Amino acid sequence: MPTSLINKTINNLASKQEYTLLIHPNNYLIQSTSKLSSDESKNKLKEKNQHFVKAAKFPKAPQKEMCCGSGCPNCVWLQYVDNVLDYVKSLPLDEKVIEEQKRHIRDELEKNVEDENLRMFLTIEIESKGL
Known part of the structure; x- marks a missing residue:
């Protein structure tokens, strides 16, 4: 893999991480929706609802x-x-x-x-x- 492609990939990952806010209350994950697709948003909402049921x-x-x-x-x-x-x-x-x-x-x-x-x-x- 060329070095420029590796650097580009690392920079893309770093910039995505800047927009993603991770919060871990009581062992479940909520992400800010700044860079989430609608499918990812639905999955995070499911995780949150499942956590309430899993209590x-x-x-x-x-x-x-x-x-x-x-x-x-x-x-x-x-x-x-x-x-x-x-x-x-x-x-x-x-x-x-x-x-x-x-x-x-x-x-x-x-x-x-x-x-x-x-x-x-x-x-x-x-x-x-x-x-």
């Missing part, structure tokens, strides 16, 4: 029989709170869908946590952590 599943609540009710420091419900907080932290942070994420979390809590007091505690914990 960890909402943790399953422990059975009522697993708690002795004596207020143990390692209560299964406290462990469950930690698991729910980990789930919330695993969701991708995107300002455009933040309200949708909050609604999704509330729906999951309604569906998975029967005890209203525990559900309220989880909601307060999530909000106090700024999630």
Whole structure:
């Protein structure tokens, strides 16, 4: 391969990299659309949507029989709170869908946590952590 062709290829790659902005929040990739074709844009949008779907599943609540009710420091419900907080932290942070994420979390809590007091505690914990 001639040297001039190699230099031209390297210069083209460098200039394309200047126009491409890479962001890596929570293990997924978004590229600025300054140099992307419509197919590439669609693929990046798919990746973003798939990441939201790929987020960890909402943790399953422990059975009522697993708690002795004596207020143990390692209560299964406290462990469950930690698991729910980990789930919330695993969701991708995107300002455009933040309200949708909050609604999704509330729906999951309604569906998975029967005890209203525990559900309220989880909601307060999530909000106090700024999630």
